[in-house]
Amino acid sequence: MGFDLNSFLAFIIFGVTIGVVYGIVALGISLIYSGLDIVHFAHGEMYMFGAFFGLVLADNVGLPYPVALVGAMIITAIVGMSVERVFYRRLTRAGGGYTVAGMGMIICGFGMSVAMVNVAYFIWGAEAEPFRANLDYIPRLQFPGDIEVPESYVLTAIISVILMIGLHYFLRYTKPGLAVRAVAHNKDIAYLMGINVPLMISLIFGVACALAAAAGVLIGPMQSVQVEMGYLMLMKAFAAAVVGGFGSLPGAIIGGIMVGVFENLGAAYISASHKDIYAFLLLILVLMVKPSGLFGVEAKVKA
Amino acid sequence: MIVLSKLADLFEDLAKRHRLLPWLIAYVLLLPLPFVLAGLFNEYLIDLVNRICLFILLAVGLNIVKGFCGQVTVGHIGLYAIGAVTSAVLSLEPGGFGGALGFGWPVWLSIPTAVLVTAFAGLIIGLPSVRLQGAYLALATLGLGESVRIFIAVTPALGSSTGLMMIPAPSVGSFTLDSFTSYYYIVMTAALLGIYFSFSILRSATGRAFQAIREDTTAAAVNGINVIQYKLLAFVFSAVYAGLAGALFAHMQPGYLHHNNFTVIEMVTLLLMVVLGGIGNVWGGVIGAIVVAIAYDQTKDLVFYFMDRPIVIQPLVFGLSMVLLVMFMPRGIGGWIEDFQRNRRFIRRSEERLSGSTRNT
Structure with missing residues (x-):
C-alpha cells in the first residue's frame, strides 16, 4: 500500500469536518469554563440529548432538517439551563469553598452524566437509530482528484461556520454578549456594574448546551444516534478544548480540527481499531508540553 | 452513641x-466470618465479602491520592485494570484462548510483578499532576484511564471482546485457593493491611507532607517539601493499592476478566464510595466501600420494565446519588465520624477539667 495523495487529502478533509463538530462542542465547554469556572462533565450528554431531540423533531414530527436543528438547540438549551439551575447553582454559590476540595463540581458533573445517559435509556432505548435527513438540496462537493464529499459533511461545514460567526457576533457586538464577557472576567465587579450575573450564567449555560445540541444534530446523519454517544464526544471535545487552550474560543475550534485530523490520519495509517485513543494521546502530549494549550492564556487554575 | x-x-x-x-x-x-456467613446464610455472601474487600483496597488507595494529597483523579479504574490484566496475562499458560498472551508465571510471582507495573503506571498517570491542577488533572486522568480500557478492548492479546479466561488461582503447595472461603483469607488480609498502612502513611512525615500539599501547595513548597516528588509518591501509593486489588481480582475464581469490568460505571461506583465515606477519611472510605459495594451487588441485576423496555436502574441511581451527596452531604460519613471524635474529645477535656478543679478545692 503506497502513499496515495488523493486518499491522504480525503482523510484530511473528513478529519477537518468531523473536527469542526468536535470544535463546536469544545466551544461550549470552553464557554462554560470561562463563564462559570467549572468543567462540565455532563456536556457530552447535552450533545446526545440534542441529537435525539433533533431526531424526534425531524423524523417523528417531520420538520425540515434546519428547523429541527434550531428546535433541538432551543429545547436542549432549556434542559441545560434547568439542570444548571437545579443542581450546579447550589455548588457554584458556595463560592469555590467546596468542602470536597474543589472536587465537588467534577464529581457532581460526573454523576450527572451517568444519570442523564440512563434517563435517555428510559426515553429512547439502547438501539442506535439512523438519522434520515433529506439533504438532496445540498450539492455534493467535488474536489479535484475524485474526492467527493457527501452532503451531510458539506452541510456540517456550512452550519458550523454560521454558528461560529453567530457566536462571535453575539459575544463581540451585542450588549448581552458584553455582559457575558464581563461575567467571565470578574463576577464581583460585574455585579457592581449592575449586570444580572445569575441570569448571565444561565445564558452562558444555555448557549453552550445549544451548541452541543447543534453538534449532535449535525453528526446525526453521518453516524447514527445512540444513547452512549456522549461519552466519547465529551472526551474528544475536552481534548479539543485543552489542545486549543481552555477558555479560548478560536482555540477550541482549531483544537477540534486538530483532533479530528489527527484521529483520522491515525486511523488510516496506524490502526483503525485504536481510533478513539489518538485524541487522548494528543491531549496528553499537549498537556505535558504546554498545559495552557496552543492558544491559551496562562492557565486559570481553580483548585 | x-x-x-x-x-x-x-x-x-x-x-x-x-x-x-x-x-x-x-x-x-x-477469621471465622466465612463460616458464620456460610452457616447462617449462604456461600454466595462470602463471594460478596471478597469483592467488598477488594473495593475497600481500591477506595482506601484512592483516598490517599484524593483525600490526603488533594489531587483530583478519575482514572483510578484504569490502574485497577492494568493490575488485573498484567497479573492475568503473566500467569496464563502460553497459547491461550483467542490469541490471548500468556507467560505461564506462577501466581505468587505474577501478583507482585503486576503491582510493580501498576505502580509504574501510577507514576505515569501522576505525571500530569506535576503541571496540572483541579479540572485539568481530572481531564488528563480520565483520558488516561479510559484509554487503558479502550486499549484492552481492542487488543486481542489482552482479551479484547472475549475477555481473558481460565486465569489460574493461587496455590499453596498442592492446595489451590479456588474456593470463596480460602480466597477470603487472602483478600481480607490484604484489605486489613491496606487500611493499616494507610493509617501509617497518614501519621508519617510523608502523610503530613501530603496534607500540607492539599492545604496549600505554595506554603508546602516554601516549607521545604518537595511538592513534585510527594505528589508522584501519592500517585504511586494509590497505584500500588489499585494494582494489588486488580491482581487479586484477576485470580479470584472463576478467573475471568473482561474490559466491561473497568467501565465508567465502575469508576462512578468507586468515586461514590469515597464521596459517601467523606474524602480524606480512612474509616469513612471503608464504610463507604462496604455500603456501596453491597448496594452495587444488590442493584446490579435489578431491571424493571418501562414501556416494554428493560431498564437497568443501577447507573441512574448511582449517578443521581452522587450528585445529591455532593450537594447535601459533602463531608459524607467521614464528616459524622469527625464530629463524633471532636465531641468525644471535647467531653473528655471538660471532664478532666472538672475533675481537676474538684481536686484542687
Whole structure:
C-alpha cells in the first residue's frame, strides 16, 4: 500500500469536518469554563440529548432538517439551563469553598452524566437509530482528484461556520454578549456594574448546551444516534478544548480540527481499531508540553 | 452513641498498650466470618465479602491520592485494570484462548510483578499532576484511564471482546485457593493491611507532607517539601493499592476478566464510595466501600420494565446519588465520624477539667 495523495487529502478533509463538530462542542465547554469556572462533565450528554431531540423533531414530527436543528438547540438549551439551575447553582454559590476540595463540581458533573445517559435509556432505548435527513438540496462537493464529499459533511461545514460567526457576533457586538464577557472576567465587579450575573450564567449555560445540541444534530446523519454517544464526544471535545487552550474560543475550534485530523490520519495509517485513543494521546502530549494549550492564556487554575 | 463511644474508648486503650494490638484482634475476629456467613446464610455472601474487600483496597488507595494529597483523579479504574490484566496475562499458560498472551508465571510471582507495573503506571498517570491542577488533572486522568480500557478492548492479546479466561488461582503447595472461603483469607488480609498502612502513611512525615500539599501547595513548597516528588509518591501509593486489588481480582475464581469490568460505571461506583465515606477519611472510605459495594451487588441485576423496555436502574441511581451527596452531604460519613471524635474529645477535656478543679478545692 503506497502513499496515495488523493486518499491522504480525503482523510484530511473528513478529519477537518468531523473536527469542526468536535470544535463546536469544545466551544461550549470552553464557554462554560470561562463563564462559570467549572468543567462540565455532563456536556457530552447535552450533545446526545440534542441529537435525539433533533431526531424526534425531524423524523417523528417531520420538520425540515434546519428547523429541527434550531428546535433541538432551543429545547436542549432549556434542559441545560434547568439542570444548571437545579443542581450546579447550589455548588457554584458556595463560592469555590467546596468542602470536597474543589472536587465537588467534577464529581457532581460526573454523576450527572451517568444519570442523564440512563434517563435517555428510559426515553429512547439502547438501539442506535439512523438519522434520515433529506439533504438532496445540498450539492455534493467535488474536489479535484475524485474526492467527493457527501452532503451531510458539506452541510456540517456550512452550519458550523454560521454558528461560529453567530457566536462571535453575539459575544463581540451585542450588549448581552458584553455582559457575558464581563461575567467571565470578574463576577464581583460585574455585579457592581449592575449586570444580572445569575441570569448571565444561565445564558452562558444555555448557549453552550445549544451548541452541543447543534453538534449532535449535525453528526446525526453521518453516524447514527445512540444513547452512549456522549461519552466519547465529551472526551474528544475536552481534548479539543485543552489542545486549543481552555477558555479560548478560536482555540477550541482549531483544537477540534486538530483532533479530528489527527484521529483520522491515525486511523488510516496506524490502526483503525485504536481510533478513539489518538485524541487522548494528543491531549496528553499537549498537556505535558504546554498545559495552557496552543492558544491559551496562562492557565486559570481553580483548585 | 454510648456503645460507639465505649467501643472507641476500648480501641484507644488497646492501642495504648500496643499499636498493633487492635489490628490483631480485628484480624482474629474476622477469621471465622466465612463460616458464620456460610452457616447462617449462604456461600454466595462470602463471594460478596471478597469483592467488598477488594473495593475497600481500591477506595482506601484512592483516598490517599484524593483525600490526603488533594489531587483530583478519575482514572483510578484504569490502574485497577492494568493490575488485573498484567497479573492475568503473566500467569496464563502460553497459547491461550483467542490469541490471548500468556507467560505461564506462577501466581505468587505474577501478583507482585503486576503491582510493580501498576505502580509504574501510577507514576505515569501522576505525571500530569506535576503541571496540572483541579479540572485539568481530572481531564488528563480520565483520558488516561479510559484509554487503558479502550486499549484492552481492542487488543486481542489482552482479551479484547472475549475477555481473558481460565486465569489460574493461587496455590499453596498442592492446595489451590479456588474456593470463596480460602480466597477470603487472602483478600481480607490484604484489605486489613491496606487500611493499616494507610493509617501509617497518614501519621508519617510523608502523610503530613501530603496534607500540607492539599492545604496549600505554595506554603508546602516554601516549607521545604518537595511538592513534585510527594505528589508522584501519592500517585504511586494509590497505584500500588489499585494494582494489588486488580491482581487479586484477576485470580479470584472463576478467573475471568473482561474490559466491561473497568467501565465508567465502575469508576462512578468507586468515586461514590469515597464521596459517601467523606474524602480524606480512612474509616469513612471503608464504610463507604462496604455500603456501596453491597448496594452495587444488590442493584446490579435489578431491571424493571418501562414501556416494554428493560431498564437497568443501577447507573441512574448511582449517578443521581452522587450528585445529591455532593450537594447535601459533602463531608459524607467521614464528616459524622469527625464530629463524633471532636465531641468525644471535647467531653473528655471538660471532664478532666472538672475533675481537676474538684481536686484542687
